[in-house]
Amino acid sequence: MEIDLIKQLGYKAFDSRLKRISDHIAHNVKKLYKEIDLDVEPNWYLIFMLLKEHDHLSIANIAERIGYAHTSVFITVTKMSERGYVRLSTDKTDKRKQLVSLTTKATKSLPMLEQIWASCEAAILQILEDDLGIFSYLDKVDSNLEKTSFHQRFKQEYLKRTSAK
Structure with a gap:
């Protein structure tokens, strides 16, 4: 067996x-x-929520609330828009801002998506064996x-290492 x-x-x-x-979970x-x-992608979940x-x-x-780079959110939102799940519009008070909102297609899809996400959450709990202690550690890392x-x-x-030489 190969060494991991x-x-x-x-x-x-x-x-x-x-x-x-x-990557394993997303795949x-x-x-x-x-x-x-289903024509959605796993990384759309946070934006839907x-x-x-x-x-x-x-x-x-959106980028600020989920802690992702603006460019990353822009690319994701653009894909969601191309597939008809979000609508992009220009902010009336600040023309530089693009506002994102769910489309009718998205709101109609939400009950089914929520069932799928609940199944995903249950599978994650199985993997974690219902022990959510890892999140305390991740909170420490974030902090x-x-x-x-x-x-x-x-x-x-x-x-330190280079100046010591």
């Missing part, structure tokens, strides 16, 4: 381990969507990154 390098590296490959888990969600002939609660939000506001960015920490460590 990411597991072998442990904390040194922390980001790779999280990405691999995320399988996408696979189910395709099997049931936000817009379900708000009539409309700017792209910048520590808010206090001091990874860039600052990384740079500081790098400078």
